[in-house]
Amino acid sequence: MPAIFPNALAIAGTLLTLLATLYAFAALLCRGRTFTPPRHGRQPAPVAVTVLKPLCGPEPRLEHNLATLCFQTHPQYQLVFGVHDPGDPAIATVHRLMRRFPWIDMQLVIGPGDAARPRGCNRKVGNLANMMGVARHPWLVLADSDIEVGPDYLERVTAPLHDAGVGIVTCLYHGRAQGSFWTRIGALFIDAWFAPSVRVASSGGGSAFGFGATIALRADTLHAIGGFAALQDRLADDYWLGALSRRLGLRTVLSDVWVCTDVTEDTLPALWARERRWMQTIRSLHPVGYTFSFITFTLPVLALGLWLAPSAWNWTLALAGSAARLALYWRRPAPGIPAPGHAVHAPLRDCLLLLEWLSAFAGRTTRWRRHVLPLHAPGKPS
Secondary structure (H helix, E strand, O other): OOOHHHHHHHHHHHHHHHHHHHHHHHHHHHOOOOOOOOOOOOOOOOOOEEEEEEOOOOOOOHHHHHHHHHHOOOOOEEEEEEEOOOOOOHHHHHHHHHHHOOOOEEEEEEOOOOOOOOOOOOHHHHHHHHHHHHOOOOEEEEOOOOEEOOOOHHHHHHHHHHOOOEEEEEEEEEEEEOOOHHHHHHHHHHHHHHHHHHHHHHHOOOOOOOEOOEEEEEHHHHHHOOHHHHOOOOOOHHHHHHHHHHHOOOEEEEEEEEEEEEEOOOOHHHHHHHHHHHHHHHHHHOHHHHHHHHHHOHHHHHHHHHHHOOOHHHHHHHHHHHHHHHHHHHOOOOOOOOOOOOHHHHHHHHHHHHHHHHHOOOOOEEEEOOEEEEOOOOOOOO
């Protein structure tokens, strides 16, 4: 019996190394893949679209990011901005945009403020529900406030909606660090872990996702799932827009459009809080998949595998896996998108991911913009 235990550890170590190495190569190979098939022949005319932008507070590049929506090649679109608080500093930013671009159809919706009870526990969804009152077009694009887009963004991201079998279209995004060391580490969370993970899942046929960076859908699809009222008590409203539309038999499309998101958390505590919230959200949505996602934190898992099974074969596997992981930092995720770079930070990035993964197993609530939210919707199993 005593001899069996060391053998079991050696087998476990080899298995860990093998799985982490296979994942590292899968992430590297899937990184440059385009998911939206090329379109041939004459395309249908673009359908008028309303863009819903929920805002909350000042952000370093808010005006610049919102202004990128004012240079769209789409022939007919409406921009709707919404805030909860009548004293929100973002209101002044929207007013400046209205003066800069008077030819753009823009509306600002100001909610009832913090003194009134919001719709449900998800304040972003309550904001979106308020904004829908002025939405005029049959197609909708929902996008976070910290997103920068290109001029053909609306045309490209809404194109799959011409297919009646499509429920939502969503986009991947890359991180733009806002100066400090910790914002660069935060950008690597997106570029070197999150986006590659999505690409691997999508390459394997997965489509159980929806990202707040962009979700495009038809207004009648939103109505069919119960409108924003169906999301008001759910933390991951972007995910549930896709999940509820898939229950109707509609497909989720991962667009070939990439957008850019700002990473502004310039201290370790701020970065930890944001990334732990992401991890907690993923755990609440996919508890089994989350449990086994540790193999995606390549470098510390390889180190653990070597510690358990320091054989020549395992060393060969670990070196190959490490090389693939580091190569990911130098490969562009898509044309025109910069490579993550900063491979020297890979050990810190992967170890921080592992610690955040462990910590996210604790707790039934999370914090978002100073508000405490339940990880599971009321009445839903946890």
